[in-house]
Amino acid sequence: MTKYSVAVDIGASGGRLILGYLENGILKLSEINRFENKMVKKDKTFCWELDQLFQEIKNGLKLFSEIEMKPDSIGIDTWAVDFLLLDEEDCPLTEAVSYRDPRTDGVMEEVFKLVSKERLYLETGIQFQKFNTIYQLFSIKQSNPEILEKAKSFLMIPDYFHFLLTGKKVNEYTNSTSTQLVNAFTKKWDYQLIDLLGLNNKMFKEIQLPKTILGTLAPELVSELGYDMKVILPATHDTGSAVLSVPEEDAIYISSGTWSLIGVENDDPICTEMAMDCNFSNEGGMDYHFRFLKNCMGLWMIQEVKRNYNDKYSFAELVELAREAKDFSGIVNVNDDCFLKPDNMIEEIMNYCMKTKQAIPTVPGEVAKCVFNSLAASYKTAVAEIEGIFEKRFDKLSVIGGGCQNELLNQLIADVTKKEVYAGQSKQQPLATLLHN
The missing domain is CATH 3.30.420.40 (ATPase, nucleotide binding domain)
Known part of the structure; x- marks a missing residue:
């Protein structure tokens, strides 16, 4: 039955x-x-x-x-x-x-x-x-x-x-x-x-x-x-359930949703000075395994951008507009407290770019591209920290969660980390396998 x-x-x-x-x-x-x-x-x-x-x-x-x-x-x-x-x-x-x-x-x-x-x-x-x-x-x-x-x-x-x-x-x-x-x-x-x-x-x-x-x-x-x-x-904890679906062995994972959780599974907690200085977490996982990860800003930023545009654009449309703004290279520090709960995410992004003397995004495609550039940059930093702490190189990166459907962001991740990126939760049929350009 x-x-x-x-x-x-x-x-x-x-x-x-x-x-x-x-x-x-x-x-x-x-x-x-x-x-x-x-x-x-x-x-x-x-x-x-x-x-x-x-x-x-x-x-x-x-x-x-x-x-x-x-x-x-x-x-x-x-x-x-x-x-x-x-x-x-x-x-x-x-x-x-x-x-x-x-x-x-x-x-x-x-x-x-x-x-x-x-x-x-x-x-x-x-x-x-x-x-x-x-x-x-x-x-x-x-x-x-x-x-x-x-x-x-x-x-x-x-x-x-x-x-x-x-x-x-x-x-x-x-x-x-x-x-x-x-x-x-x-x-x-x-x-x-x-x-x-x-x-x-x-x-x-x-x-x-x-x-x-x-x-x-x-x-x-x-x-x-x-x-x-x-x-x-x-x-x-939704991330604790999500990482059980990571299909690739010996890979760094990104559980991509409102937040981005970047890490690896480990048998024991790593409570070292280096791990503390890099601000990594040892969250409890299934069967007393540990999720050694960093909690970074995620798609909350694009969710707020969408809301600030009065939901005029769907998430898919914002991705396509960002793709068209391929030459926009501005990057903000997504983990800055100013992006945690701003009154207006678009204005906060523009102000940050102005303060850091970068090109200011003025149209929806540039704003979205700035978000995706910035997320990818934060992932690159976290990946480098993981490899430094473990003193090894990881060749694969597995993206799970709702963000795995964002092919533009997945490609940006592959480009900046120089790794093979798997998107999706099926080992036999990943939604995408991307080699860095």
Whole structure:
């Protein structure tokens, strides 16, 4: 009897439910429901609308009743670092604040006054980014300490959705490591660090590994959907799930989406001074492997450019316009804080080019070409750092995620890294294999 599984993948710009099953040993996938996700501003704070997202998950699951196909299991992944705090009655104490919210401005430096940067990296192995969970929690401690005191449960976004499905509260391993509060060697919450920062250590739940069966749906959901199924933890950090699909062995990968995650899989964490200086992360992966990677700016920039042009151009049209602007060579530092959440991405790009005395992009094609040039340049730097840390050359680079469909960007990556670039998730039939020009 065929068993059907549902994968729910939610990113910063949208989500989808995918039905998967095996047919003659071949994995078959079918998209069931696709929906939008975006930040909203509530009382000057940028937040996620989790109730709406969970409703979309249920909308997708209800479709199975219509087609008389009952899935056997479900698992959910999302982006990392963001979370909810629940009170003793399991009600959210705050909105689901986005990592792009400015509440963490300057907080990382305040944390360094209590615990050194070197100790943080040696123990957690996580890249320093001002929006990491550790700094979000510390900003709450500074501004609203009573919220932390009331918190009975700390749940990251996919943990919260799994709680809504089952009524069970756990913290999944791969996403928990992104908090910068998990010890890279013990693979447990670093309670010494948590206590040093004065955070509520009782709100953190038991860390569970991917493939853990949480149980079945809560009774009220069974009544609403008309069927039951198992809830199984995937690697709930979307990158943790994505890199499992990398087809090429001994290759650097780029998980290309709103963010670009560039790295390799490794058996052990690399918490060296060189890795810290290059700001690489040792994120927990499946079966206690580590994703040694750097989190770089990704297609968020072109998403914002598209929005700033009032969605006049599709992503495909922006790529073609960039291709026509082939002579435009301007490059910005995509990892500069000015591009994290600007009021207007196009203006920010133009201002950066003006300040750095480069040609200023004035038409959509030049703006898009500047974004793609700049992303490729940041990848080149990260690739060189990886090869320096591992003291070896990698000949292959595998691009996965939505960005693998951008053939122009893939070619630019091949050109600047001088590597063979594979685009797509099928080893037998890659979407593209590009040799640098």
